[in-house]
Amino acid sequence: MFDSLSDRLGGVFDKLRGRGALKEQDVRDAMREVRIALLEADVALPVVRRFVDQVTEKAIGQSVLRSVTPGQQVVKIVNDAIVEMLGGDTTPELDLNAAPPVVIMMVGLQGSGKTTSTAKIAKLLKEKQGKKAMMASLDVNRPAAQEQLKVLGEQVGVATLPIIPGQQPTEIATRAMQAAKLQAIDVLLLDTAGRLHVDQQLMDEMKAVAEISRPQETLLVVDSLTGQDAVNVAQSFAGEVELTGVVLTRMDGDARGGAALSMRAVTGKPIKFAGTGEKMDAIEVFHPSRVANRILGMGDVVSLVEKAAEAVKVEDAEALAKRMEQGKFDMNDLRMQLKQMQSMGGLGMLAGMMPGMKKAKAAMAASNMDDKVLVRMDAIIGSMTPKERTNPALLNAKRKIRVAKGSGTQVQDVNKLLKMHMEMSKAMKQIKKMGGLKGLAAMFG
Ligand code: GDP
Ligand code: MG
Numbered sequence: 001m002f003d004s005l006s007d008r009l010g011g012v013f014d015k016l017r018g019r020g021a022l023k024e025q026d027v028r029d030a031m032r033e034v035r036i037a038l039l040e041a042d043v044a045l046p047v048v049r050r051f052v053d054q055v056t057e058k059a060i061g062q063s064v065l066r067s068v069t070p071g072q073q074v075v076k077i078v079n080d081a082i083v084e085m086l087g088g089d090t091t092p093e094l095d096l097n098a099a100p101p102v103v104i105m106m107v108g109l110q111g112s113g114k115t116t117s118t119a120k121i122a123k124l125l126k127e128k129q130g131k132k133a134m135m136a137s138l139d140v141n142r143p144a145a146q147e148q149l150k151v152l153g154e155q156v157g158v159a160t161l162p163i164i165p166g167q168q169p170t171e172i173a174t175r176a177m178q179a180a181k182l183q184a185i186d187v188l189l190l191d192t193a194g195r196l197h198v199d200q201q202l203m204d205e206m207k208a209v210a211e212i213s214r215p216q217e218t219l220l221v222v223d224s225l226t227g228q229d230a231v232n233v234a235q236s237f238a239g240e241v242e243l244t245g246v247v248l249t250r251m252d253g254d255a256r257g258g259a260a261l262s263m264r265a266v267t268g269k270p271i272k273f274a275g276t277g278e279k280m281d282a283i284e285v286f287h288p289s290r291v292a293n294r295i296l297g298m299g300d301v302v303s304l305v306e307k308a309a310e311a312v313k314v315e316d317a318e319a320l321a322k323r324m325e326q327g328k329f330d331m332n333d334l335r336m337q338l339k340q341m342q343s344m345g346g347l348g349m350l351a352g353m354m355p356g357m358k359k360a361k362a363a364m365a366a367s368n369m370d371d372k373v374l375v376r377m378d379a380i381i382g383s384m385t386p387k388e389r390t391n392p393a394l395l396n397a398k399r400k401i402r403v404a405k406g407s408g409t410q411v412q413d414v415n416k417l418l419k420m421h422m423e424m425s426k427a428m429k430q431i432k433k434m435g436g437l438k439g440l441a442a443m444f445g
Pocket of ligand 2 (some may be wrong): 114145191194
């Protein structure tokens with residue numbers, strides 16, 4: 001058994017649990033493990049390389065959320081990058097905006113699942129979109145290939161073009177177009193001949209069929225178990241015809257789904273459907289996030305990080321909103337802010353999110369702020385009276401000496417804290433000016 005990605009990343013990141021931003025070397029170490037995970041999921045090597053480079057750049061400097069480990073944070077970043085690369089949260093639909101009969105041409109290697117997917121999609125179009133569909137098999141290479149489609153057509157209740165033995169694919173395509181026009185068919189699905197390997201004769205045939213039928217959609221059907229070879233397959237087909245999308249079959253199998261990433265990277269086209277079994281309704285619109293989970297095997301980690309991010313956002317936004325509504329930012333607020341910073345693992349995140357925080361951050365840096373300093377600042381605030389906390393202007397020289405003594409610090413430490421507080425309350429006022437809650441929500445969004 002392989003170690004899970006989180007075990008591996010756990011090892012890499014154990015030493016920096018709870019620290020602030022992701023450092024370059026740490027990210028690179030983590031990416032080595034991510035790379036292995038992607039290769040194990042059968043993402044093609046050149047795609048892995050490109051992907052890892054892009055994500056590394058994105059991850060460096062990102063802050064680690066409270067209550068998650070840096071390793072978990074990296075998993076989330078990688079997950080998001082996969083989802084984004086696979087098309088985000090949008091579900092790509094078939095483009096049927098053309099004069100009928102709208103043609104969908106299915107292409108791919110032999111055994112990839114073209115004929116099965118053709119019938120599945122025809123069924124979807126009929127049942128979900130009320131389309132009048134027709135299917136035609138152009139596969140004259142494999143004996144009984146045309147009969148196979150006919151049988152499936154009967155199963156799903158979609159007409160198939162009558163078989164005339166001895167016809168060439170281009171002849172069948174021409175006949176299918178005529179029949180579809182005559183019968184006022186909305187969508188004509190062309191199931192082309194498969195090929196064992198990419199071979200020029202069949203490629204030429206495919207192009208000739210495309211000339212005749214002018215497909216609105218040309219879907220490359222790929223077996224998700226194809227693995228490393230997926231890139232070659234996709235490249236050869238994409239080089240010959242204008243693909244519009246991909247159908248990924250056998251997602252019910254034990255493939256980790258890496259082919260999805262490879263296909264998308266090489267063709268640049270959306271994956272429109274996922275085949276999930278041999279039955280005629282075993283087809284789904286493609287869900288990038290599910291596949292990302294599958295590739296990384298990290299669904300739990302991803303939702304954990306999402307929840308943590310959500311919690312931080314809500315808490316921070318609420319606390320800040322309250323302060324702003326009251327139009328003040330006193331020592332109690334500062335104390336709370338310092339605690340949050342500490343548990344978030346540093347100042348980077350907050351300062352990065354809030355314009356106007358730069359000066360405050362500089363003041364903090366000038367005071368050489370680290371965990372010990374945070375504790376000391378907490379002690380200083382703890383030594384103030386409640387009145388001083390809500391109204392720091394009360395702190396004259398005499399009171400400062402008392403506070404310094406009480407907290408075991410120097411008067412200059414107290415002064416540094418007061419300066420920082422002043423910068424921060426300025427920053428808070430600036431936020432209020434910038435549109436208050438709305439502006440804030442946008443920043444946190
Ligand atoms: P073609 O040569 O590209 O037309 O491939 P076929 O459509 O004939 O499919 C080859 C085999 O794969 C058949 O036995 C199908 O039932 C099976 N198949 C196709 N799609 C899927 C799928 O999504 N999941 C599973 N488990 N089997 C599939
Ligand atoms: Mg077939």
